[in-house]
Amino acid sequence: MLPEKLRAAFVVARRDFVAVIFSKTFIFFLLGPLFPLVIGAMAGSIGAQVQRDLDNPSIGVAMPAHQGDRLVRARNAMADRMAGQVPDFVVLDRLRDGETFDARAELAKGSGVAAVVTGTLDAPVLTGPQGRIGDWQGMISTFAARARTASPTAFPEVRGDVVQTTAASQRNGRIATAQGGQVLLFLLTMLLAGMVLSNLVEEKGNKIIEVLAAAIPMDALFLGKLFAMLAVSLVGIAVWGTAYGALVMAGMRSMPELATPAVGWPVFLVLGFLYFAMAYLLLGSLFLSIGGMATTVREVQTLSMPVTMMQLMVFFFASFALARPGTWIEWAAILFPVSSPFAMIAQAAQKPALWPHLLALGWQATWVLLIVRMGAQLFRRTVLKSGASGRPARRSIFAMLRKPA
C-alpha cells in the first residue's frame, strides 16, 4: 500500500509542481525576497547616515587660557590609543582670569556641541545630558590628567602575537553560526511553509476534491501537496542561492564570516538542507491540515496571521534553548517536533557528533507522517461529509470553533 500511496502522492506532486512553476505568479514568488532586501538596503543606508551623524559628536571646551588648548592636545595624542570612538574637541572660548562661561546657554543655543567642558584641568566640569556625562566623564578625567603633566609620556610599542582562535572565541563563533543557521532556516520556512495553507482551497473551489478523494488515499494527497511545495521551495532556494553567489562573485556582496561549525561545512550544509526539508514538512503538514479545514480564501487569509505567530514562537523557543545548553529546555526544543529541526541545526554547529542527527531526522520524519495521517483523517471526517445539497452544512474551521462543547 505504501508504494501505491507514494505513486499517488507523486501524481499529485507533479501536477501541483508544474501548475506552480509554470504559473505567471511564480516569477513574483522568486522576486519576493528581493523586496525586503531592497527595502532593507535603503533603510540601512539611511540609518547608517543618521547613525554616523549621531556617533560623531563634538565636545566644546571653555577653560582658562592654555588649559583648554592643552586638553585638546592631550585628546589628540591619546585618541588613537583608546578603544571606541573619541569625540572631537572644539575650543569654544579661552577664558581670562575671573571670566566665566555659561555652558548651559551654549548647549541651549544649539551650536552643535554635545557637551561642554569648563572649570580647570584640576577641577573640570562636564555639562551635558545625563547619558553623555556617564559616557564621557572618565574620558575627560583621563585627558585632563594627561594635560596636567608637563613631560610627554612615552608610549611603548606592543608586539602582536596572532593566534587563529581561542577556545572562547571558537565557542562564541559556533554559537553565532548556530544562530545564523536557525535564522536562515526560520526565514526559509516562514517564507515557504505558509504557502501550503491555501493549498487545498483550490481543490475545494474547483470541486475536484471529491474525485481525488475517491481515487487516492487522502494522506497521499496531503503528501503529494507537501512534496510539490517542497520542490517549489528548492527551486526558489536554488535561484536565490545562485543569485547571491553571482553577487558575491561580482564582488557586490561578501560572504558572511561565520565560524566553521563543529561538524564541518559540508556536513553542516547537508544537515541544513535536511533540517530545512523536515522543518518545512513538519510545519507544512500542520498548516496543510489547518488550511484544509478552511473553505474559502478569506478564511485562509485570516488563518495566516496566527500561523505566522506560531512559526515565530517556534523560532523563539529554539533560539531560547540555544542559549541554555544542557538544560531541559534544550531537550524540550530537540524533542518538540516542530522546533526540533531548529534546535538540531544549532547542535550541528556546536557539537561534532553525527548520530544524534540520524535519530532526530527519524524522529521528525515520523512526526511528519503522523501529522499528515491525522490531518488527512480530520479532513475526510470534516470536509467530505455531505452531499451537494449541503445538508448537513459543510463545516468550516470557524463553524467547528463556534460549535458549543
Place this chain on the structure above:
Amino acid sequence: MKIQLGEWAVSGNHGDAAAVDACGAELAIEARALVKRFDDFTAVDGVDISVPKGAIYGILGPNGAGKTTTLRMLLGIIDPDSGTRRVLGSDRPTEVARRIGYLPEERGLYPAMKATDAIAFLAALRGVPLAEGRRKGRELLEAHGLGYAADRQIRQLSKGMAQQVQLLGTLVHQPDLVVFDEPFSGLDALNQGKLERTIRDLAARGTTVIFSTHVIAHAERLCDQVAIIAGGKVPFAGPVDAARDRLRPQVRLETRVADGPWRAALPADARHEGAFWYFTLPESGIEPLLRALIEGEAGILSLSIERAGLHDAFVAIAGEAAARALEESAAEAAQGRQAKGGRR
C-alpha cells in the same frame, strides 16, 4: 455522447472473491446495514444494497435522502459508522480504486489544465502512466468530436464540454465499476440522451454502472435494478419490475351508461374524471368485475389495465417511507420531551 472504448474495452473479471446474490449472480457491490451519522443527524440508516456485476443500478431518492453519502461510503471517500461494504471483491474500496470510475455531482477540473492533460491526470490517479493517459485522452477526444479542444485549457471550454472531458476522464482507465452521482443534472436534453447511450454501451461491455438520480425517468429507461432511498433508509431494493409490482395495476373504464346498478360493483377507490372511471385493480382480478359490469348493463366502451410506472412506485414507496420516518421522529421527539419532563 458515445464512448468508443475500442481495443481497450473494459475487462470484466479480475478473479477476485466476489460475493453472489440469492440467484447466484456475482455482485460488484454488496453493502449491509450501512449507517452514517453527522453529529446528531443520521444521513444513512441501515442501507442494504446488492449490485450485480454488469448491471445498471439506480439509486433513487428525493433531495437529501442520503444518496450521495451512500455512494461516498461505497467508494471509500468516507467510512460508515457501522455496517459492511464489499466493492469489487474488496472490503476496502480504496484498494480497488484503480478499477472504479467516479463522476461526482459537483463536477470540476483544474481550470489551467489542457483537456488532454486533465484526462491524463485523472487516468494517472487511477494508475495509468501519464504518457499513456495523454495518448488515450487525445484518442477519446478525437473520437468524440472534441479533438479541436485537446490543447485548450479547461477554462476555455464551455461548461458542457468541460463536463464531457470529465466524463472521458472518468472512463479513460477502463473501469470495471462506474459510479455516477446525479449524472444528468446540468445536462440539456440532447446530452442527457447521449449519456444514456454511454451508460448502455458501458453495461453492454460488462461494466457495472451505478448512478444516483432523483429524475425517475432516466432510471426507468436504463436500470435493471434500483434502490429507493428515503430518509436514509432503503424501503425498496430490487428489479425495476418488482418496484412497479409494489403497486396494483390501475384500471381505466369508459361506459356508455352514466349510472346504474353496475356502479355497486366498482371498488371503493374508484373516482370519476371526465368520461373515465379510475380505480385500482381488485385483488380478485378483472373477471368478476367484468361480469358484474356486463350484468349491470354498464355498456363498456373501453377498459384498460395499466401497470404502475416506476415514478408512481417511487412516489408511493418513498412517500410511505417518508411518512414512517416522520412518525418515528415525532415519536422520538415525544420520548425526548417525556424524558426531559421526568428529569424536571
